[in-house]
Amino acid sequence: MEALFAMAIGLLTAVGIYLMLRLRTYPVILGLTFLSYGVNLFLFASGRLAVNAAPIIGYPQPYADPLPQALVLTAIVISFGMTAVIMIMAIGGYLEAGHDRVDLDDTLEPEA
Amino acid sequence: MSLALIVALPFLGAALPALAIRAGRDACAVVAGLVTGLALVLLALKAPVVLQGGVVQTRIDWLPALGLNANFFLDGLGLLFSGMILGIGLLVILYARYYLSERDNMGQFFSNLLMFQGAMLGIVLSDNILMLLIFWELTSLTSFLLIGYWKHLPEARQGARMALAVTGSGGLAMIAGMLILGQVAGSYDLTVILTQRDAILASGWYLPALVLILAGAFTKSAQFPFHFWLPHAMAAPTPVSAYLHSATMVKAGIFLLARMWPVLSGTFEWFVIVVFTGLFTMILAAKIALYKDDLKAVLAYSTVSHLGLITMLLGLGSESAATVAIFHIVNHAVFKAALFMSAGIVDHETGTRDLRQLGGLRRLMPVTFALTAIAALAMAGIPPLNGFLSKEMMLAETTQVIWPNTWIVAVLAVIGAALSVGYAFRLLAHGFFGPVRSDYPQRPHDPGFGLWAAPAVLAALAVLIGLFPNTLAGWIVNPAASATTGVGVFVHIEHWHGTKAAALWMSLAAVGGGLVLLGLYPRLRALWDALPKPDAKRIFDAAVEPLARDARSVTQAMHNGNFGLAVTLAVLTITGAGLFAFLTATHLPGTRALLPVGPVSFAIWSVMMLCALAAVLFHRNRVVALILTGVVGLLIAPLFAFFSAPDLALTQIAVEVVTVLLMLLALNFLPKTTPRESPLPRRVRDALVAGIAGAGVAWLAFAMMTRTPAFDPISAFHLAQSKPGAGGTNAVNTIIVDFRGYDTYGEIIVLGIAALILLALSEVLLASPAALRRLKALPKETESGDRHPMMLVVATRALLPMALMVGVYLYLRGHNMPGGGFVAGLVFAIAYLMQYMASGYDFSHARQRVDHHALIGWGVLVASLAGIGAWVMGLPFLTSGFTYIDLPPLEKFELATAMIFDLGVFLCVLGAVLLALASLSRLARRTDERPNTRAYDTERRR
Structure with missing residues (x-):
């Protein structure tokens, strides 16, 4: 299972980076979302995988490591905040400049 | 706590002048003065202990494991310097209130000044050398703001930049030197390092540490060959010059030499480097000062020269010479601050600082003349003023030197002293004596009391210390010199040592030499003007410009507005660094037992992978891509639930829903499709970069999951304490x-x-x-x-x-x-x-x-x-x-x-x-x- 999990992390990261390398803002934002998935799973994996071991006292031992879980929980919420902020930046860029390219290039004209 | 408070006060108070300026310029200056005054009062409360030979310490542990603690200590040397910083600071604030014009932003000025003051206090009161280094660089930064205060003047900006480049890079060298000392001594606390002289000398690291620390001290204190920044810093407003170049900034280097004196001094290397750098700087700068026409330039080079003198005294390595150095630090701060302020008054009231356009001011500005004369004569070392005492003691010390022979250092010191007398006399003769002229840019007259009050206090001090040195200076020089040298010093300063004292004849020779220089001035000047002189600024610019150009071209090559390029470089660099670290380190074998693959988790996994791949394939249709992204995000939730993280599963579902809703809403304002723009090679390249990074992350994740942690996770504590400590069962x-x-x-x-x-x-x-x-x-x-x-x-x-x-x-x-x-x-x-x-x-x-x-x-x-x-x-x-x-x-x-x-x-x-x-x-x-x-x-x- 660990190998599959690692492959998932790798694929999510690769998809994230590929989309971030696109030329328009929207794919870049989706790419960042994918990258967040990958990073969150990676952080989660640092607690090692365990089945039927929810870290709730009173459940049968052993427990999964709760610390990476707490870290990832806050990371999930923060990445929502980050996505929302870059989203409005992308909208702002599009509405102000008339195009949604990410590269700075003064030679390009607005499209709309 | 209160020592930390003394250092923190100017920083905390730095915002106040910027706010108080709305209530007027007086309020602004009063607030700045109150902050400084309060710090001075706190310092005075600590003074009695220190004067009786005690040491006041404040220890605040921050990161003890790294040796990084906010420790402060106040001994005699710290008391002397912090007293000067705050005392002269008060006078400078008073002076600046009347010096700055309506057009200047006074709030900003005093804010910068207070921050600089705090940084200086930090240097002289820090016990931890890492913290000292931070304050050291802070003085470079804040003095940059002060020197460049008149930002509309190009020479102010250039002078500020030069000062920052020289003192900042010297500071970097010093960081290296200090780290060596800290490593050898086994502690970053100065109080510990000061006791580790033998260990440091025996370690073999003494010379590199010495050279690096001296690089820091010499750049700050403008010693040859780093002396050139100081005259260019004269583009600052005169109150800044009076503060930075008398009691504070340039004295920081001297302070450091004195502070490290017990550890570093007394070796042959120290003697040769420090004495001859100081001596050479003293003579060279005095000679240049003689031929400068700008009043402030004369004072700038004379400052460099006097700093050379103090450096030389500290280099001699004897307790008595170090004591004289301390005494001269006090005297120089007093007369040099007064001289800068007087020069500022002349500039303010006549419209020029050029000695060639001045002359005859004695009758037109009698008060200014009196103050300048006292301070200049003190600088020349004329009895009974304070400068005379320390200069004669300095000359007496040089007669004790026996290397390279018994007389060369003494003779050079007399030459330096004679030049010093020469430029001091010339300043008075060409500025104030001679006939009254008719072509001053403005009609000269004495300024109001507010402007001459501060230099008057200092001039009075110069006279009084000169008359009663043991009463007025001995109380602080003794503990400061004791703290510097580590042995109890009790100095007795006398005006008259009898006709057999060599120093008397050396003093007379210096004064005579100075008078001869003044008499021969027109001829010497013609000779000087005919000589080729290296232009420090041009050399500096020539050295810096290629570096700046290279830095610019590298930056522009990497940040040319192409986001993909920046991401690609970052991704490849991170992957490469990770690979390098992974391959060059040793690892435990991956023996952790693996979990079996179940049908449910495999099904979830497959759908997730397919959706992620599909998101890449169909990303041009943005709605579809968003839905696929949402599916992947939602599928992560059961994965979390399966691997024992129910909280994460809940959060992931909820966040995913909110995120997708918001992004759908956002899609209302954006194009619904992404055009096909990148050519195939670009897509292949991007896929390759993404693939490399993904493979690296996957490999790392797998390597991590197949090994047990090298250290026990700290969450054992959280699990054990969750119920008894925090009262909850959900860890x-x-x-x-x-x-x-x-x-x-x-x-x-x-x-x-x-x-x-x-x-x-x-x-x-x-x-x-x-x-x-x-x-x-x-x-x-x-x-x-x-x-x-x-x-x-x-x-x-x-x-x-x-x-x-x-x-x-x-x-x-x-x-x-x-x-x-x-x-x-x-x-x-x-x-x-x-x-x-x-x-x-x-x-x-x-x-x-x-x-x-x-x-x-x-x-x-x-x-x-x-x-x-x-x-x-x-x-x-x-x-x-x-x-x-x-x-x-x-x-x-x-x-x-x-x-x-x-x-x-x-x-x-x-x-x-x-x-x-x-x-x-x-x-x-x-x-x-x-x-x-x-x-x-x-x-x-x-």
């Missing part, structure tokens, strides 16, 4: 609201700020004509027949109370079972979002009673109160308490302050999500959409 929740509550506290604030950024940016867009025009021009999509279908409205209304109930339930049980404030806030947010979706923004917003901003504010406030509540109980911030309550007919239940904190988290998350939605909706209302006022559509759309 993840107790970590979030209790053990790591401070992190969470910071995080909800960040989330709130992110939501406010959204609001602010949408505000900016709504104020921009171009954005509004494009909003109205957005293509209208064909929508479904009903904008707000009744079925959806009824369903969401029915769901609302249930969803809220679920939210409350999740919140209440969060401490013990999966749930908590984050999830509850998100569930509430989704319940409200559904109302907005069903009935539209206008209808829902009109029925909303609580402001979203207020929710965020209340959230932070409630969380803060939960934290502050602990203070009332005398516990650290955010310590939680809990108790069990038996209230029939309910089961026994628990009340914990962490619940209050979690309520803050809940409110903040709810407010942030709703504010994000509201910000986007405000944009939507400007797209010429028909606002809805009814809960659902009652008429068919065309």
Whole structure:
């Protein structure tokens, strides 16, 4: 299972980076979302995988490591905040400049 | 604490002048003076202990494991320097109040001055050398602001930059030297290092440490060959020059030499480098000073020369010479500050500082003349002024030197002294004596009392110390010299040593030589003007320009506006560094037992992988790509649940829903498709980069998961303490609201700020004509027949109370079972979002009673109160308490302050999500959409 999990992390990261390398803002934002998935799973994996071991006292031992879980929980919420902020930046860029390219290039004209 | 407070006061007070300037220039100066004065009073309260030979210490452990502690100590040397910094600081503030014109931004000036003052105090009071280094660089930075204060003048900007480059890079060298010392001594505390002389000398690292530390000290104190920055710093306003170049900035290097004297001095290397650098600087700078016409340039080079003198004395390595150095530090600060201030007065009142345009001021400006004469004669070393005493003691010390022979150092010192007499006399002769001229730029007259009060105090000090040195200077010189040398010094300063004393004849020779120089001045000047002279600024620029050019070209090559290039470089660099680290280190074998692959988890995994790949393939259709992204995100939730993280599963689902909704909303304002732009090679290249990074991450993750942690996870503590310590059985929740509550506290604030950024940016867009025009021009999509279908409205209304109930339930049980404030806030947010979706923004917003901003504010406030509540109980911030309550007919239940904190988290998350939605909706209302006022559509759309 660990190998599959690692492959998932790798694929999510690769998809994230590929989309971030696109030329328009929207794919870049989706790419960042994918990258967040990958990073969150990676952080989660640092607690090692365990089945039927929810870290709730009173459940049968052993427990999964709760610390990476707490870290990832806050990371999930923060990445929502980050996505929302870059989203409005992308909208702002599009509405102000008339195009949604990410590269700075003064030679390009607005499209709309 | 109070030593730390003395250092912190100027920094804390730095904001006050900038605010007080609204109440006027007097208020501004008074506030700056009060801050300085208060620090001076605090210092004076500590002084009695130090004067009796004690040491005051303040220890604040910060990162003891790294040797990084905010430790301060005050001994005689620290007292002398901090007294000068604050005392002369007060006089400079008084002087600057009357010197700066209406056009100058006085608030900014005093703010910068106070920050600089704080940094200087930090240097002289730090016990920890790492902290000292930070303050050291802070003086470079703040003096940059002060020197470049008149930013409209190019020479001010260039001078400031040069000072920063020279003193800043010297500081970097010093960091290396200090780290060596710290490593060898085994401590970063100065008080420890000062006792480790033998270990440092024996370690073999002495010479590198010495050279690096001297590089720092010599650049700061403008010793040859780094002396050139100081004259260029004269572009600063004169109060700055008076402060930086008499008592503070340039004395920092001297202070460091004195501070490290017990450890570093007394070796042959120290003697040769320090004595001859000092001696050479002293003569060279004095010679240049003789031929400068700008009053401030004369003073600048004379400062360099006197710093050379003090450096030389510290280099000699004997206790008596170090004592003389301390005494001269005091004297030089007094007369040089007075001279700078007088030069400023001349500049202020005559409109020029050029000695060739001055002369005859003796009758026109008698007060200024008297002050300048006293200070200049003190600088020349004429009895009975203070400069005479220390200069004669200096000459006496040089006669003790026996290397390289018994007389060369003494002769060079006399030559330096003679040159010093020469330029001091010339300054008076050409500036104040001679006939009154008719062509001054302005009609000269003495300034008001406010401007000459500060130099008058200093001139009086020069006279009084000269007359009663043991009474007026001995009390501070003795403890300072004792602290410097590490042995008890009790100095007795005398004016007259009898005709057999060599120093008397050397003094006379120096004065005679100075008079000869003045007599021969026109001829010497012609000779000097004919000689070629290296232009330090041109050499400096020639050395710096190629570096700056290279830096620019590298930066522009990597940051050329191509985002993909920047990401590619970053990704490849990170991957390469990770690979290098992985391959060059040793690893345990990956022997951890692996989990078997089950059918359910494999199914989830396969769908997730397929959706991720499909998202790449179909990313041009943005709606499809978003849905695929959402599917991947939602599938992560069961993965979390499967691998024993129910809290994460809940949060992931809730966040995913909110994120997809917001991104769908955002897609209203963006093109629905991405054009096919990148050619195939570019796509292959990007896929390769992404593939390399993905493979690296996967490999790393696999390597990590197949090995047990090298150190036991600290979460064993959290698990063990979750119930007895935090009163909850859900260890993840107790970590979030209790053990790591401070992190969470910071995080909800960040989330709130992110939501406010959204609001602010949408505000900016709504104020921009171009954005509004494009909003109205957005293509209208064909929508479904009903904008707000009744079925959806009824369903969401029915769901609302249930969803809220679920939210409350999740919140209440969060401490013990999966749930908590984050999830509850998100569930509430989704319940409200559904109302907005069903009935539209206008209808829902009109029925909303609580402001979203207020929710965020209340959230932070409630969380803060939960934290502050602990203070009332005398516990650290955010310590939680809990108790069990038996209230029939309910089961026994628990009340914990962490619940209050979690309520803050809940409110903040709810407010942030709703504010994000509201910000986007405000944009939507400007797209010429028909606002809805009814809960659902009652008429068919065309």
